[in-house]
Amino acid sequence: MKAEIINIGDEILIGQISNTNAVWIAEQFNLLGIPIARMTTVADKEQDILDAVEAAFEKHDLIIMTGGLGPTKDDITKKTLVDYFQTELIFNQEVYDRLNGWFTSRGRVFSEVNQTQCYVPANCKVLMNNWGTAPGMLFEKKGKFLASLPGVPYEMINLMSHHMIPFIKAHFNLPPLVHRSFNIEGIPESDLMKTIESWEDQLPPTVKLAYLPSAGIVKLRMSSLNEDGQAEKLILAEAEKLHTIIGDEIFGYEEETLESTIKELLVNRNLTLTAAESCTGGYLAHKLTSIPGISSVFPGSFVTYDYWVKTDILGVKKTTLEKYGAVSREVVIEMALAAKAKLKTDYAIALSGIAGPGGGTPEKPVGTVWIAWATPTEVLAKRFEFPADRAGNIHRSYQKSLSILRKLILGLPLKKELWEKDE
Amino acid sequence: MKAEIINIGDEILIGQISNTNAVWIAEQFNLLGIPIARMTTVADKEQDILDAVEAAFEKHDLIIMTGGLGPTKDDITKKTLVDYFQTELIFNQEVYDRLNGWFTSRGRVFSEVNQTQCYVPANCKVLMNNWGTAPGMLFEKKGKFLASLPGVPYEMINLMSHHMIPFIKAHFNLPPLVHRSFNIEGIPESDLMKTIESWEDQLPPTVKLAYLPSAGIVKLRMSSLNEDGQAEKLILAEAEKLHTIIGDEIFGYEEETLESTIKELLVNRNLTLTAAESCTGGYLAHKLTSIPGISSVFPGSFVTYDYWVKTDILGVKKTTLEKYGAVSREVVIEMALAAKAKLKTDYAIALSGIAGPGGGTPEKPVGTVWIAWATPTEVLAKRFEFPADRAGNIHRSYQKSLSILRKLILGLPLKKELWEKDE
Numbered sequence: 001m002k003a004e005i006i007n008i009g010d011e012i013l014i015g016q017i018s019n020t021n022a023v024w025i026a027e028q029f030n031l032l033g034i035p036i037a038r039m040t041t042v043a044d045k046e047q048d049i050l051d052a053v054e055a056a057f058e059k060h061d062l063i064i065m066t067g068g069l070g071p072t073k074d075d076i077t078k079k080t081l082v083d084y085f086q087t088e089l090i091f092n093q094e095v096y097d098r099l100n101g102w103f104t105s106r107g108r109v110f111s112e113v114n115q116t117q118c119y120v121p122a123n124c125k126v127l128m129n130n131w132g133t134a135p136g137m138l139f140e141k142k143g144k145f146l147a148s149l150p151g152v153p154y155e156m157i158n159l160m161s162h163h164m165i166p167f168i169k170a171h172f173n174l175p176p177l178v179h180r181s182f183n184i185e186g187i188p189e190s191d192l193m194k195t196i197e198s199w200e201d202q203l204p205p206t207v208k209l210a211y212l213p214s215a216g217i218v219k220l221r222m223s224s225l226n227e228d229g230q231a232e233k234l235i236l237a238e239a240e241k242l243h244t245i246i247g248d249e250i251f252g253y254e255e256e257t258l259e260s261t262i263k264e265l266l267v268n269r270n271l272t273l274t275a276a277e278s279c280t281g282g283y284l285a286h287k288l289t290s291i292p293g294i295s296s297v298f299p300g301s302f303v304t305y306d307y308w309v310k311t312d313i314l315g316v317k318k319t320t321l322e323k324y325g326a327v328s329r330e331v332v333i334e335m336a337l338a339a340k341a342k343l344k345t346d347y348a349i350a351l352s353g354i355a356g357p358g359g360g361t362p363e364k365p366v367g368t369v370w371i372a373w374a375t376p377t378e379v380l381a382k383r384f385e386f387p388a389d390r391a392g393n394i395h396r397s398y399q400k401s402l403s404i405l406r407k408l409i410l411g412l413p414l415k416k417e418l419w420e421k422d423e
Numbered sequence: 424m425k426a427e428i429i430n431i432g433d434e435i436l437i438g439q440i441s442n443t444n445a446v447w448i449a450e451q452f453n454l455l456g457i458p459i460a461r462m463t464t465v466a467d468k469e470q471d472i473l474d475a476v477e478a479a480f481e482k483h484d485l486i487i488m489t490g491g492l493g494p495t496k497d498d499i500t501k502k503t504l505v506d507y508f509q510t511e512l513i514f515n516q517e518v519y520d521r522l523n524g525w526f527t528s529r530g531r532v533f534s535e536v537n538q539t540q541c542y543v544p545a546n547c548k549v550l551m552n553n554w555g556t557a558p559g560m561l562f563e564k565k566g567k568f569l570a571s572l573p574g575v576p577y578e579m580i581n582l583m584s585h586h587m588i589p590f591i592k593a594h595f596n597l598p599p600l601v602h603r604s605f606n607i608e609g610i611p612e613s614d615l616m617k618t619i620e621s622w623e624d625q626l627p628p629t630v631k632l633a634y635l636p637s638a639g640i641v642k643l644r645m646s647s648l649n650e651d652g653q654a655e656k657l658i659l660a661e662a663e664k665l666h667t668i669i670g671d672e673i674f675g676y677e678e679e680t681l682e683s684t685i686k687e688l689l690v691n692r693n694l695t696l697t698a699a700e701s702c703t704g705g706y707l708a709h710k711l712t713s714i715p716g717i718s719s720v721f722p723g724s725f726v727t728y729d730y731w732v733k734t735d736i737l738g739v740k741k742t743t744l745e746k747y748g749a750v751s752r753e754v755v756i757e758m759a760l761a762a763k764a765k766l767k768t769d770y771a772i773a774l775s776g777i778a779g780p781g782g783g784t785p786e787k788p789v790g791t792v793w794i795a796w797a798t799p800t801e802v803l804a805k806r807f808e809f810p811a812d813r814a815g816n817i818h819r820s821y822q823k824s825l826s827i828l829r830k831l832i833l834g835l836p837l838k839k840e841l842w843e844k845d846e
Binding site for chain 1: 449452459637706717732
């Protein structure tokens with residue numbers, strides 16, 4: 001069984017928006033164990049849509065289409081599908097009632113243009129859209145299926161989650177896949193491969209391992225067919241072995257992020273954290289505060305860009321700044337200790353560096369970042385040289401700061417070489 | 424003339440990464456005036472690649488392929504293209520010399536595997552890749568062209584910018600397009616259409632107008648064919664008329680963002696800015712500090728999540744907090760004034776609200792955000808109710824805060840209704 005995603009929309013073809021719908025659908029299908037063989041994006045043009053649908057039905061069993069379902073004349077997907085499936089539009093009372101209520105409850109007029117959305121192809125199964133105005137449509141053709149969904153991500157996600165994924169699970173004989181993902185920071189993919197090579201080699205043939213790297217993080221994913229009901233147990237056993245090799249480096253599982261992990265650690269231990277950010281300019285605070293409920297463990301933080309803000313507002317000694325410069329072990333240590341004292345927290349992170357593009361020197365090139373961690377009992381600092389652009393250096397600084405904070409909270413050993421380079 | 428983008432990569436088809444290469448290429452082609460008729464993503468499988476290339480050559484004149492050019496056995500694009508174009512691999516001395524230097528200068532071994540990259544199809548034009556190891560390849564077939572580029576975005580962008588775009592401009596008889604974009608915050612697309620309807624109706628037929636909306640921002644783009652050399656003048660004249668209608672709402676042009684605009688305004692006027700962020704948790708500071716050179720006008724800022732941080736660190740009165748609550752006009756006004764005084768800036772922004780998902784009440788539902796602006800002469804505050812999720816509410820808060828700050832710095836009138844709702 002193979003699937004295809006067809007996205008319809010001029011805004012994708014002119015580079016105005018990124019095709020996030022394709023990413024989301026692909027991720028879901030990957031977890032379901034259904035390979036996406038092709039993704040195709042075409043314009044809101046009848047012939048282009050027809051060609052794409054024909055080519056998809058020729059080779060694939062399940063087609064998810066998004067876009068072109070709005071009520072305006074630009075949106076021609078429904079009309080095109082009516083032609084393709086040689087059917088006609090019929091009035092659907094259920095859609096009418098829902099849309100009527102939808103517009104009325106919002107104090108809006110249920111206009112003639114919007115009423116066209118109550119007409120649906122006669123031979124499709126209507127997927128009721130409780131999250132917007134355009135209903136989804138599911139067509140069958142010789143045992144193959146095509147679903148046409150709105151292009152609005154929120155509506156598409158809900159229609160997939162509530163209608164299509166349950167349908168797919170019920171209708172297709174899907175491989176009963178069991179997954180387990182391990183999220184690792186700070187080990188490049190190639191080093192990780194070497195480190196866990198012997199474990200990987202002894203994996204049972206039914207367990208597949210995937211390396212899913214992305215800027216600074218590698219997600220290791222084990223997948224196994226659960227035909228005998230033993231896959232979960234098997235994966236757990238292998239996970240235990242993996243933990244004996246690189247357990248300390250696994251910061252989370254599945255969709256967990258560094259910041260969600262840190263939040264859980266702090267909440268569970270009744271500990272608090274603050275930050276004093278120079279080169280990261282608030283990015284660390286932003287990432288932490290993107291997690292709901294962080295406020296109970298993160299009272300606030302400082303962005304101290306300017307020299308005098310580091311001294312007068314935070315409390316770094318002027319002599320330290322003058323002697324060592326803002327990007328130095330001494331200054332980040334004072335920043336971390338001052339932030340921790342001022343905000344009365346258990347932990348504090350301080351960052352100071354040269355994010356770029358300007359400001360680099362031979363001794364402190366662009367990408368040089370000092371990070372300090374103040375803990376309840378000590379303060380540590382480490383110099384990094386990140387190789388990226390401004391945004392990348394800021395991102396890597398945040399990753400490193402939380403990744404190492406996690407080890408400090410858990411009392412895990414820090415790799416010796418990590419600290420020796422500067423000492 | 425029509426173009427197609429073919430991206431090769433399993434990591435796209437499993438939803439691991441977003442196809443940013445397609446977005447970037449599509450944007451460039453749109454500016455060049457070349458329509459992208461289709462985007463296709465296929466796996467690193469010979470037959471799938473062959474099918475995609477054949478289908479593309481059938482209908483389109485120019486094909487940009489990315490991905491699958493690495494030296495490992497997974498990467499089969501080069502081999503597949505050799506088969507498709509019925510050619511053979513030949514040794515290329517220039518590529519060898521460059522790669523040899525590349526590896527040597529990095530202290531790395533120029534391994535046998537990497538040396539396979541010096542073999543290129545006999546009938547292609549080699550596009551020297553000075554930014555990585557895999558050379559690009561340009562093939563011709565009956566007056567149509569296919570370029571195969573590495574999938575690493577940085578390398579692809581450089582090969583496009585330095586080789587392919589100049590080639591396309593030189594080889595194809597491109598429409599001499601002139602563009603001008605106007606970036607607008609705070610007017611929904613439908614309202615904007617009504618506001619500028621009469622201007623749009625009188626546009627010369629040679630000037631095309633595009634609405635390019637994205638979360639809270641609408642980019643209006645005029646494009647015109649410059650066949651008589653007059654397009655630039657024509658667009659400038661129309662831009663002037665547009666300015667008389669909505670000039671105050673245009674915060675920038677082309678790729679300018681709210682934060683780059685604010686930085687320029689502050690730098691040019693020798694003014695400074697700070698912030699006290701509660702619900703946005705550092706996001707505003709992060710957006711500002713993503714602009715290189717902001718440090719001269721943005722000394723730093725506060726993230727004041729907790730009640731007592733607002734009082735003890737920033738200086739909000741305890742009685743104000745107790746009487747009005749953290750999400751109130753009174754508190755954001757005190758936050759803005761305190762931040763401005765502490766950091767000795769000309770302007771300060773303060774934000775406090777309920778980003779969600781929890782914390783809402785009937786009086787202050789999720790999405791309620793109070794923003795205050797302290798200027799050299801006054802302090803203003805406004806309540807917003809954003810309809811989005813946590814990330815969306817944080818994003819809209821940042822947009823509104825900078826959009827209105829811009830008007831305050833420029834002394835532009837604030838829409839009256841904007842302030843009356845709460846007063």
